[in-house]
Amino acid sequence: MHEKVRHFASKVNDVGQVSALCFDPPKPIRLSVATWVLQAQHVTCRKCRKLLAEIDSITDGQEERK
Numbered sequence: 001m002h003e004k005v006r007h008f009a010s011k012v013n014d015v016g017q018v019s020a021l022c023f024d025p026p027k028p029i030r031l032s033v034a035t036w037v038l039q040a041q042h043v044t045c046r047k048c049r050k051l052l053a054e055i056d057s058i059t060d061g062q063e064e065r066k
Contacts, residue, residue: 008048009036022047 007020007029017028018036022045029036037043040052 005034
């Protein structure tokens with residue numbers, strides 16, 4: 001059996017279901033085949049990792065400007 005894909009959690013609906021950063025439009029993660037995490041270093045989903053890298057490159061250095 002394969003290890004479950006770990007998505008980066010992005011949105012939560014009113015009944016507590018979590019959507020992944022890479023889901024467009026947002027929809028609940030099917031926990032039978034995947035799971036979610038809140039720490040980027042634990043993400044295994046390629047699409048989520050790519051989006052996190054893009055976000056990081058956009059925000060890189062903004063802390064220094066404040």
